[in-house]
Every structure is written in C-alpha cells, then in structure tokens.
Amino acid sequence: MHAFAALLDSLIYTRGRNAKLKLVADYLRVTPDPDRGWAMAALTEDLDLPGVKPALIRALIEERVDPVLFRMSRDYVGDTAETVALLWPAPTVPVDPAPLSVADAVDRLRHLSRADAPAELARLLDRLDAEERFALLKMATGSLRIGVSARLAKQALADAFGLDVERVEELWHGLSPPYAALFEWIEGRAPEPTVDDVPVFRPFMLAHGLEDARVDLGEYAAEWKWDGIRVQIVHVAGQTRLYSRTGDDVTGSFPDVAAAFSTPGVVDGELMVKGEFQGGALDEGGGAASFNALQQRLGRKVVSAKMLADYPAFVRLYDILVDGTEDVRALPWTERRVRLEAFVPRLDPDRFDLSRVIEAEDFTALEAIRAGARDAAIEGVMLKRRDSPYVGGRKAGLWYKWKREPLTADCVMMYAQRGNGRRSSYYSDYTFGCWTEEGELTPVGKAYQGITDEELRQLDRYVRGHTLARFGPVREVEKTLVLEIAFDSIHLSGRHKSGVAMRFPRILRIRTDKPAEEADRLETLKRLVT
Template sequence: MHAFAALLDSLTYTRSRNAKLKLIADYLRATPDPDRGWAMAALTGDLDLKGVKSAVIRGLIEERVDPVLFRMSRDYVGDTAETVALLWPEPTIPVDPTPLSITDVVERLAVLSRADAPGALADMLDRSDAEERFALLKMATGALRIGVSARLAKTALADAFGLDVDAVEEVWHGLDAPYPSLFAWAEGTGAQPTPADVPVFRPFMLAHGLEDLRVDLTDYAAEWKWDGIRVQIVHVAGETRLYSRTGDDVTGSFPEIAAAFRTPGTVDGELLVKGEHQGGTLEDGGGAASFNALQQRLGRKTVSAKMLAEYPAFVRLYDLLLDGQEDLRTLPWTERRKRLEAFVPQLDPERFDLSAVIEAEDFTALEAIRATSRDAAIEGVMLKRRDSPYIGGRRAGLWYKWKRDPLTADCVMMYAQRGSGRRSSYYSDYTFGCWTEDGELLPVGKAYSGITDEELKMLDSFVRNHTQNRFGPVREVEKTLVLEIAFDSLHDSKRHKSGVAMRFPRIARIRTDKPAAEADRIETLKRMIT
C-alpha cells in the first residue's frame, strides 16, 4: 500500500502529463501482480467497493474526533479523504504491524456487507500512516481526483510495456480486474486477449477545433454536431452494450436503446431525447430535445417506466465501425458512410436515425448555414475529411469541430465555494445571478472555469473581503461584482427559481468596469431560449 500511496502523492503534485505517464509506468513495471492490477482499476475508475461510502467515512472520524473540528477542517482542506487521513488518531491498542497491500484492502472490503465494512476500514486506517490512509480512502470511495483520466492511465500502461494504447482499449472492457491476462500479454508471457465474443469498447475518433481554418468542401463533408452525449453501441454474441466517450458502460441508464439494437455490429452516434416536435426533419433538429432534457436520464442506474415515457431516448448515428464481424475502420469515411446508410434501415426507426450531411456549395455557404443553427439540439458543425479512416483519438487534418459561437450574459456574483484538488485553498466555484423585473437577484448558474491563475487569486480575494454570510463551505458575498458569462445554450428549468438553466457556463471576463445594477435581466436570458 505504501508504494501506491507514494504514487498518488506524486501524481497529486505533478502537473506535467509526461511526468504523470512516467510515474504510473514506473510503478506498473516495479509492482507485482495483483497489486498493480488493482491499482489500474482504481486509476481508471473500475474499482467499486460498495460497502464504503463517504457517509461511512464521516461516521468513523466523527466517532474519534470532535465533529465540529472535523467539519471546520474539512472546510479548510477541501477534501474529505485528506482531512480524515490527517485527523485520524493513533490507535490506543496494539495493531497488526504487517504492512497492508492493495490486494489485502480490496479482497477484504469487496466481500464485506455494508454493516461489516466500517469496522474493517477502521482497522485498516489504524494500521496505516497518513499518506497510506489518504490512498486507502481515495481508492475505497473511487474518488481519486488526482488529474489522471482513465485514458491517461491506459496510455501509461501501454508506454510501460511497449503496447499500442488503442489495442489496450479494445480488450479492456472484456477483462476483469486485476487483469492478469493483460499483464501477461504486456510482459510477453501470455497471448494477447481477444475481444471476439465480448462487446468491447473501441476508442472514439475525435476532432480538433477548427479555429480560423477554412477547408475545401470537396475534401470535407459537413454534419451537424448534435448536443447530446456521444455513444458507441456494440452488439456481439447476443449481447448489447452502450459506452460513453470515456469508455464507461452506460447500458443500464438506457435499457430501451440496448434492447432495440440487436443487429451485430458497432456504431458511433449521439444519444438524444425526443422533443415535442418529433416530426421535424434532420436538418432542423429532427425532433431532438435540448441537452437539458437528456440530463434527466443521465447517471441513473435504474430507470422508471415514467422516466422512459417522459424522456424517450434515441440515437442519431454518425459512423459504422463494424458491420457484423467486418471491421470497417480502415475504410475512408465515404465508404463507411455508404455502409452506414445501408445499415440504418435494419434498425428500429423509433430508436435510431441517420445524421444528415449538410449540403453546401462551399465554405462560405456553410458559414451562412451554421450562423442559423441556434437550434436547441445543435451544438455546431462537424467537418470530416472524406478519405479519413476511423482512428482512435485526435489526428491532425482529419476531423474538425466547429462549435457555434457562445451566448453571453453579464451576471452578478452571489455565492462562492472552495474548489477541490489544487484549488482547495481558493474560493473558485462561483454562483451568479441576474435581476428580475422587480429588482430581485436570482441565481442562473455556477461556473469555475475560464479564468487564469491571477484572476483566480483576484476573485478569491474579493470573496474573502466581501463576505456577508457563511453557510458551511459556502460564502455569500456582496452583490457588487459583475462576471461576463459565456454559455452554449439556455433552457427552461423547473428546478431553478429563475426558470432558466445554462449549458456549459464559463467565465469570459471579470467586469470591474460595470455596476451590478446594469447586469442582465432574467427576461433577457429567457429570450435566448431556443
């Protein structure tokens, strides 16, 4: 456990991607099975110890430390695991001196009930030092937050053993932790695992931002960039799975899609929810509702009949990766498109349709079409090179995303909360509002991105010097600072008192030049709803 704890500590304080890759790779080469497999499961978010939740950890520490002291410390530190690791008292009775391994932790906690897990966890914390306690709690809750994505961890594994990361991705979801066959292949002592009979995830092909580039439409095809979530649907050997862009299995959240896709193959598309105008054409949005409607379905492990009826999901298809067992990814986009057009009629038209190609004479004409795309379900335009194969990751010159210009509004900062990770010492999460016609300020969104480190320090100083009230970790501030907020779209919301919800809000500018009274009105925002 000590080596894994040292790895997490180093990763937490390392910002360089290459340095993080080297740290993980060195650890995987030096650590024996099965510890390194469980470490990979933790780093990629595939480790789920159901008996350990945040409430359990809070209960354990509040039995040993003054609850008020714990809450004040948690507010200052900004992270529960780090706070508990530092506050955990030395045991009053002798404990087992045998060092804990990751395997000890996982194998013990994985089989315990929720009633027995707290006692076992407390015993492990007694046997650990502060650094090990931090790693243990992060691993047990599955909330590492150390700046390492699942893709980066798999890339580090590939780098460590000279493998192709896309080959690792292709077999990953067909394997179970601690991945003995994967490491046997990596070290040359076993054959490469095969995904032949398992609906495994293939890495998505991604796009670069278009920025100021102009392309020739004889070389590139244009499609709408729909505002849902990108999914890959795989049907193999009678089983269907849905994967998100990060490779997470989301089948359980959308059972009606999995049930409707029974044709052997693998497709790439956008998961959307049907809107009120289901008879619309593909060009004008095709009956897709805004992302706000889709959010009602996201993250649900079980979906009620009412939810299925109120927010019916469908998938707008972009690409065909496998047709049956035939891998099409090396074919040019034009060939895959023809195969996709022949594939789609086999599918349930209530659950699947085809994303249309935008017809435009040239790039100038496409610019004019894009300028009118303020539909709630359209996020922008995709440009795909007609001869491009389907390659995992971002490859220069093949696919571009041309997002529509953001909307903006001048809002007043109302509340601030400490961030997490390296921002845990700063008030970096800001709730902001706009005025009603009666002069009341109501919250319309929350943002933490878009600012530089210097601007973060300036806003943190403002919060500390202009606090009016405190509510746990949240501070209410004087309503004097205007923030220009950029956002992708605006939607009706019954959950917010203001009646509106922003999509992807971020801070565009700090408007120290503008009086708070001149910030935007909620009625102005409502006119932006599409």
C-alpha cells in the first residue's frame, strides 16, 4: 500500500501529462502482481467495493473525533478522504504490524457486506499511516481526483511495456481486474489473451476543433454534431453492449436501446431522447429532445418503466466499425458510409436512424447553414475527411468539430464554495443569478470552468472580502460582481427555482466594469430557450 500511496501523492502534485505518464509507468514496471492490477483498476475506475460508501466513512470518523471538528476540517481541506486520513486517531489496542498490500486491502473489502464493512475498514485504517489511509479511502470510494483519466492510465501501461495503446484498449473490456492474463502476456509469460465472441470496446475516433480554418467540401463531408452522448453499440454472439466515449459500459442505463439492437456489428452514434412531439418512427434529421431530457436517464443503474416511457432513448448513427463480422475501420469514410446506409434499414426504426449529411455548395454556404441552426439538439457541425479511415483518438486533419457560437449572459455572483483537489484552498465554484421582474436575484446556474489561475485568485479574494453569511461550506457574497457566462444552450426546467437550466455554463470573463443592476433579467434568458 505504501508504494501505491506514494504514487497517488506524486500524481496529485504533478501537473504535466508526460510526467504523470512516467510516474504510472515506473510504478507498473516494478510493482508485483496482483497489486499493480488492482492499482490499474483503481486508476481506471474499474474497482468496485460495494460495501464501502462515503456515508460509512463519515460515520466511522465521527465515532472517533468530534463531528463538528470533522465537518469544519472537511470544509477547510475540501476532500473527505484527506480529512479522514489526517484526523484518524492512533489505535488504542495493538495492531498487526505487517505491511498491507493493495491486494490485501482489496481482498478484505470487496466481498464484505455493508454490515461487516465498517469494522474491517476501521481495522485496516488502524494499520496504516496517514498517506496510506488517504490512498485506501480514495481507492475504496472510486473517486481518486488526481488528474489521471482511464485513458491516461492505459497509455502509461502501454508506454511501460512498449505496447500499442489502442490494442490495450480493445483487450481491456474483455478482461477483469486484476488483469493477470494481460500482465502475463505483456511480460512474455503467456500468449495474447483473446476476446473472441465477447462484445469488446473499440477506441472512438475523435475530432480536433476547427478553430478559424476553412476546409474544402470536396474533400470533407459535413454532418450535424448532435447534443447527446456518444456511444458505441456492439452485438456479437447474441450479446449487446453500449459503451460511452470513455469505454464505460452504459448498457444498464439504456436497456431499451440494447434490447432493440440484435444485428451483428459495431456502430458509432449519438444517444439522445426523443422529443415530446415524436410519436412512432423517427423522422429524418429531427425528433431529438434537448440534452436536459437525456440527463434524466444518465447514471441510473435501474431504469423504471415510467422512466423508459417518459424519456425514450434512441441513437442517431454516425459510423460503422464492424459490418457483421468484417472489421471495416480501415476503409475510407465514403465506403463506410455506404455500408452504414445499408446497415441502418436492418435496425428498429423506432430506436435508430441515420445522421444525415449536410448538403452545402461550399464552405460559405455551410457557414450560413450552421449560423441558422438553433435546434435544441444541435451542438454544431462535424467535418469528416472523405478518405479517412476510422482510427482511435485524435488524428490531425481527419475529423473536425465546429461548434456553434455559445450563448452569453451577464449574471451576478451570489454564492461560492471551495473546490476539490488542487482548488480545495480556493473558493472556485460559483452560483450566479439574474434579476426577476420583482427586482430580486434568483440563481440560474453554477460554474467553475473558464477562468485562469490569476482570475481564480481574484475571485477567491473577492469572496473572502465580501462574505455576508455562511451556510456550512457555502459562502453568500455581496451581490455586486458581474460574471459574463457562456453556455451552449438553455432549457426549461421544473427542477430549478428559476425555471431554466443552462447546458455547460462557464465563465467567459469577469465584468468589473458593469454594475450589478445592469446584469441580465430572467425573462431575457427564457427568450433564449430552444
């Protein structure tokens, strides 16, 4: 556990991507099995310890230290695992002095019931130092927050042993932690594991931002960039799986889509919810509700019959990777498109349709078409080189995403809260509002993205110097600072007091030049609803 704790500590204080890759790769080279396999499971969020939940950890620490002290410390530190690791008292009885490995900890925790988990977790914490306790709690709750994505961890594994990361990615979802067969293969102790007849994940092809460039529509095809979640649907040997862009299995959240896909192959598309006006089969190019409707189903492990009926999901297909049993990723986009157009009619028309190609004479005409698109489900335009193969990751010059210009509004900061990770010492999460017809401010959104480090420090100073009241970790501030907020779209919402919900709000700039009374009104935002 000590080596894994040291790795997490180093990763937290390391900013550069290449430096993080080296740290993880070095750890994997020298750490024995199965510790490194369980460490990879933790880094990729594939480790499930169902008996250990945040509420259990809070209950354990509040049995040992003053609850008020814990909550005040948690508010200041900004992270529960770190707070508990530092506050955990020394054991009052002798403990096992033997070092605890990652595998030991996982073996002790992963098969425990919720009734047995508290006593065992407490025994483990008693045996560890503060750094190791932090690592164990982070690993157990599955929220590392150390700036390492699942993709980066797999890239580090590939770097450590001279592998192709795309091959690692494909094998990954056919294997289970602690990945013994994978490590035996990469060290030459066993043949490469096979995933025949298993619905495995293939890395998505991604796009670069278009920025200010222009392309020749003779070389590039244009499609709408739909505002849902990108999914890959795999059907093989009678099994269907849906994978998100990060490779997470989301089949359980969308059983209606999985049940409707029984044609052998692998396709790539945008998962969305049908619009309220949509009845039977999908129409050509429309029929999608806003992302706000899709959010009602995201992250649900159990989907009720009412949820399935109220928010019926469908997939608008972009590409085909495997046609039957034939891998067609090496074919140019034009040939894959022909394959896809022949494939889609074999699917349930109530659950699947085809993302249409935008017909435009030239790039100038496409600009005009894009500028006029304010459909709630349209996020922008995709430009795909007609001769491009389907390759994992972002490859320069092949695919571009050209998002529509964001909407903006001038809002007043109302509340602030500390962030997490390296932002835990700053008030970096801000609630902002607009004026009602009655002349009162009402919250319309929260944002923490879009600001530089210097702007973060500026806003933190403002919060500390203009606090009016405290509500636990939340600070109410003087309603004098205007923030210009950018957002992709805005939708009506019965869950919010304001009646609206912004899609991806971020701070565009700090408007110290603008009086708070001149910020936007709620009715102005409602006129932007699509």
